[in-house]
Amino acid sequence: MVAVSIEKPDDHWEIETLLDTAFAPGRTSLSSYRLREGVAPVEGLCLTARDEDEIGALAGTIRFWPVMIGEKATPSLLLGPVAAHPTRQGEGIGALLILEGLEHAAKAGWERCILIGDEPYYARFGFKQSLAADIIFPPPTNPNRILAKEITRGAMAGVSGDVKRWDESLV
Numbered sequence: 824m825v826a827v828s829i830e831k832p833d834d835h836w837e838i839e840t841l842l843d844t845a846f847a848p849g850r851t852s853l854s855s856y857r858l859r860e861g862v863a864p865v866e867g868l869c870l871t872a873r874d875e876d877e878i879g880a881l882a883g884t885i886r887f888w889p890v891m892i893g894e895k896a897t898p899s900l901l902l903g904p905v906a907a908h909p910t911r912q913g914e915g916i917g918a919l920l921i922l923e924g925l926e927h928a929a930k931a932g933w934e935r936c937i938l939i940g941d942e943p944y945y946a947r948f949g950f951k952q953s954l955a956a957d958i959i960f961p962p963p964t965n966p967n968r969i970l971a972k973e974i975t976r977g978a979m980a981g982v983s984g985d986v987k988r989w990d991e992s993l994v
Contacts, residue, residue, distance in 0.1 A: 825882050825916060827923050830869040838871070838884045845906035854961040855903060855939055859888050862989045865900065868927050872907075872916050883907040883916035885924045890937070892958060893984025896993040900928055900936040900974075901986075921948050925974065934978035937971045937986065945970050957983030 830838070842850065850856070864886045872883035885905040892899050902924070907916040925948065928936060938945065939960065942952050954971035973979050 824875045825872040825919070826875050827870050827872050827919060829867055830864075830871050830884070830886070834871055834881070834884075837881050841881055841884055841908060842904055842906055845909060846904065850904070853939075854964050855901065857961055858890050858901060858986060858988050860988070862888060864888050865928075865931075865933075867931060868900070868924055868933075870920050870924055870927075872920055881908065882911045882914075883920055885917075885920035887924060887928060887936070889989040891987045891989060891993065892937075892982050895984075896987070896990070897935075897982050898933075899982075899986075900933050902936050902938040903940075918948075921945075925972070929974050934975040935971060935973055935982065937969065939964060939968050940970055941968065942970055948972065954979045959985045961986065 865888065868887040870885050871881060873879045873881055883906060886903065888901040890899050890901045891897060905917050905920055907914065925936065937955060937958060938950065942950065949972045950970035952967060952970055954973065955969040958969055958971065960969050971979050
């Protein structure tokens with residue numbers, strides 16, 4: 824059993840260690856990290872899953888980042904990374920974090936979310952490549968792995984163009 828809670832500043836290094844363990848150390852060279860540089864994750868949407876025992880070991884984490892899409896600078900969420908500790912994979916921790924994170928996002932008024940991932944996995948959460956067909960992610964990114972979800976029905980209609988780093992002055 825795990826308890827999900829909002830990420831706290833003290834969780835930072837433990838999360839970074841988990842991400843390095845779950846993914847290759849070169850993970851920060853991915854194009855999605857260029858969109859995150861100098862931008863804080865969305866407060867209240869980044870979650871941790873910890874064992875409910877007295878140790879409270881970190882079992883998983885998810886983060887959401889603000890980005891803008893296209894010339895209209897359409898505000899959107901970028902999901903990722905989401906990770907479960909390698910010894911805990913297959914327990915549904917990642918799915919739990921995604922569902923809870925998207926629920927928090929809806930309550931916070933976010934209308935759409937994008938990610939880079941495998942559609943067969945993320946489709947069960949409502950992410951589709953077809954909704955992201957007109958979105959261009961910074962290279963190198965396989966366009967077939969760009970997925971989008973409408974948190975609010977119809978929120979991806981007319982959304983197209985380059986995904987760009989969040990710029991508070993444009994909101």
